[in-house]
Amino acid sequence: MRSTLTAALLVALAATGAVVLAQSNSTPPDAATLQQVMNAWATLDPARAAVFYAKDQKLVFYDFLPRKYTGWAAYDKGVREGLRDAKSLSLKVVNDADVHVSGNTAWATATVDVELALKDGTRVRLDGRWTSIWEKRGNEWLIVHEHTSAPLTSTTEK
Numbered sequence: 001m002r003s004t005l006t007a008a009l010l011v012a013l014a015a016t017g018a019v020v021l022a023q024s025n026s027t028p029p030d031a032a033t034l035q036q037v038m039n040a041w042a043t044l045d046p047a048r049a050a051v052f053y054a055k056d057q058k059l060v061f062y063d064f065l066p067r068k069y070t071g072w073a074a075y076d077k078g079v080r081e082g083l084r085d086a087k088s089l090s091l092k093v094v095n096d097a098d099v100h101v102s103g104n105t106a107w108a109t110a111t112v113d114v115e116l117a118l119k120d121g122t123r124v125r126l127d128g129r130w131t132s133i134w135e136k137r138g139n140e141w142l143i144v145h146e147h148t149s150a151p152l153t154s155t156t157e158k
Contacts, residue, residue, distance in 0.1 A: 025051070025140040028106050031097040034132075037143070038091035038112060044083050046076045054135065054142040062147040090115040091128075104136035114150075126150045 027033075040049040050072065053061075057071040065082070069075040083089075090113075097110035112128035133145040 025142070027141070028101045028136075029099050029108055029132075029134050029141055031093065031099065031110075033141075034097050034099070034108055034110055034130075035093045037132075038093055042089045042091050044086055044089055046079045046083075050076065052143050054137065054144045056144070059144055061145065062149075064148060064150065085118050085120070087117045087119045089117075093130075106134040106136075106141065108132045108134065 037049060037052050040052065043049075053072050053075070055072045057073070059071060061069045061072075061075050063069060063075075063078075066078065069078055092113040094111040094113060097108065099106055099108040108131070110130050112130050114124075114126040114128045116124045116126075118124070127150060129149045129151070131147045132143050134141045135144045
């Protein structure tokens with residue numbers, strides 16, 4: 001169960017990143033763009049999400065597990081490993097998404113409803129949080145940092 005939950009957390013928001021871009025990366029990100037990133041991750045193929053991310057080797061992406069990826073190559077590899085047991089993934093940006101643009105930088109915050117189905121039949125639902133930092137590079141807006149998390153849950157026994 002622990003390995004299933006670990007895989008679920010890794011996959012869920014690895015994430016947190018499009019099958020086909022509904023809008024060009026040349027316009028600042030908005031709530032629709034954020035959902036496109038989530039749709040890309042939901043394909044279970046990090047290559048689909050890659051179009052949204054800068055590829056600098058020293059960029060940091062925080063995810064559930066492991067604690068941190070440094071560079072897109074590490075992120076891609078880690079997510080592929082975490083997705084091995086996934087059958088399907090749904091990531092829905094909740095209507096609280098907010099994007100702030102200042103010059104060539106934008107930061108976005110959103111909560112994300114996550115549903116993960118594993119090949120063994122296990123289903124996991126998570127309430128996710130996602131913060132992303134975007135930078136305009138040339139004509140494209142790319143994610144240069146992101147942080148995903150889920151609220152800790154606790155149970156009390158009497």
